[in-house]
Amino acid sequence: MSFRVRPMSQSTSRDPVGVAVNRHPDQPGSGEQSRSWIPLAAVLAALLLLAAACSGSGSGDSSASDFEAASATTVPSPPAAGDAGSAESFASESAQTTVPSGGAVPAADGTEGEVGAIPAALQPADIGRDIIYTAEVSIQVDDVDGAAQSAMREMAALGGLLFGQRSTTEPEVITVLTFKVRPEDFSEALTRLDGVGEVVSQSVSTDDVTERVVDLESRILTAERSVERLRNLLDSAGNLDEISRLEAQLLERETLLEQLKGQLRTIQAQVSLATIVLTITPRIPPIPEAELRFDVSAYGGHDSGENCPGTSSLTLDEGADMTVCYVITNTGEAPVTDFEIVSSSLEVVTSDLIAVEGDPEQPLAPGARLVLAQETILQRDLTAHPAVFALADVSGPGVDRPAVEIQQGSTRPLTLDAVPDDSLPGFGDALGSSLEVLATLAGLLVVALGWVVPFLWILPIVVAVIWWRRRHRRRASDMNGDSVSVMNEADSSTGSDPGPTAD
Structure with a gap:
């Protein structure tokens, strides 16, 4: 595996057009050579000013427009690769985009795109730094499965890879696709995914990991040298104690070295392929108005x-x-x-x-x-x-x-x-009132009958009791009469019987 080693004796930078320039402060003759070009540069500047003065108004307008379009997006020059102190400031500056007053973002072909397009500062460019590009896009469609197939076809056409897919139907239908594309195809991939469905949300982020890469490369180089020294010491060791100690240290250093290499490979993989997470959900109809x-x-x-x-x-x-x-x-x-x-x-x-x-x-x-x-x-x-x-x-x-x-x-x-009716009542009113009274009485009678009916079984018992008492009294009276008659007859027969007579 090859590693990038950045010499500390020189600083590497790029000019605004992206051409790498290596400057050696101690290189002999560099100052004299640049001073020899000053008179020639002055002559060329004078000729250019004269040509510009002779140009027409149409070309002047075109030049102004070209200048405005060229200055609409500003990308700062990156710091030197070894300048770790200015890495964060460059990362924040490179993410800023100047948008013209018209409210649109200039496209790659010079035309104006819609507001909300990916800013030009986020477009991957060869600026000599290690940057991880990540995007999360949420879209709504009528057919989730069809939209997922369409998105995979679009990414395949760009040479992208499908790294993950998750689909659920409960509690709601949702499909999440994870794509990996080349950094130079990052902007085109987002544009194609925008055409798959209605974009609900879109988040694009960049992470400048140049410092981490430089640090890992330096630590790997140091670890490799340390491992090499321990191996040499192990070869020349003369006793078992020293061999055991050196082997333990060597194992520890080799483990650390492999960990550092693994971290570097992970970062390089993230830098080499941009990540796009696409979430597809069904289109939710608006809530109808209820009135x-x-x-x-x-x-x-x-x-x-x-x-x-x-x-x-x-x-x-x-x-x-x-x-x-x-x-x-x-x-x-x-x-x-x-x-x-x-x-x-x-x-x-x-x-x-x-x-x-x-x-x-x-x-x-x-x-x-x-x-x-x-x-x-x-x-x-x-x-x-x-x-x-x-x-x-x-x-x-x-x-x-x-x-x-x-x-x-x-x-x-x-x-x-x-x-209100203030007239005197007539025959019809009186008849109606009478009928109402009769209806009321009939109702009361019905209510009374309703109360009496449950107790009708008592009436036969009362009648039977009264009849029995009367009959008992009559029989008692008859028996008393018969007794008196018998006694009278007995008395009569006793009083009429003559006693014995004397001779």
Whole structure:
């Protein structure tokens, strides 16, 4: 395995166009040679200024535009490879991009790209440093499997490799692909992946590991020299104790050397191939809007709601029949069901309402309306502000969402005026009152019978007891009469019997 050894006696840098220049401060003749070019450079500068003065306005505009385009993105010159103190400052400077005032990022071909494209400073370039490029991209698509196949084809066309794939279906469908591409293809790979689906998020990062590479190379070189010295000492060792001690030290140094080489190989592998993690999820449909319009009205009479809707302000005689109309219109984008109308003044029960138009047991589609009617009697003046409660189904294809509760009050209140009847009662009113009284008495009688019926079995027992007592008394009376008659007859027979006579 070969390692890059950077001599400490010279500094290596690159000029702004990327050409490496090795400068030797102690090289003889370098100062005299540069001073000999000064007069020639002055002559060439004068000729260039004269040519620029003779150029037209069109070429002047073009030169200005070219200069602005060239200065839109600034990449600082990298520090020397051995200059570890300025590595972090260079890494932060190389990640900065100057964006023109128009809000677009210049593309590679000189045209302006959309805002949000990968900045030019993140484009891999040969700047003589070891940089790890990493990107995380999340996209949403209609077909997850098809998008995954498309992404793998695009990366294969660039010579990229699929390093990992993870797909799940529960609790949600998701596919995560990990690609490795050459650093020079990093920007093109991101551009192609953007075309696979709708980009939800994109994160691009760079990590300048030049210092770590230089440090590892230096530590590996030192460890190799240490291992070589221990091997030489081991070859010349003369006793067992010294051999044992040297072997232990050699084993420790060789283990450290292999660890350092492994770390260096890992970093070099990360530098040689950029990593892109692509997360593909199904496209989530937007939550549909849930809205209702609720109108309430009334009219006189009972006709099962055939004349619905009525008016929002109604005047009727007190005790007159009237019909209240409830009109529910779905003005949203989601179907609505489970309607419940609430009004304390109208004493409405949703299940008792008459369905005039639509079916309250079925979902109300967007744009449709439901008309319900309530038949009642106007007893007094009132102003009603009813409200309707419902549930909107905001789920979509492949997306299960909980229902959304909607509460919507009436667009305007319902005002009802009851006119009292001050006229004298007539025959019909009297007859009606009498019938009401008879109905009340009949009701009371029915209630009384209802209380008596459970105790009817006691009546035969009471009658039987009374009959038995009467019969017992009669028999006792008859027996007393017979006894008196017998005694009288006995007395009579005793008193009439003559005694003995004397001769």
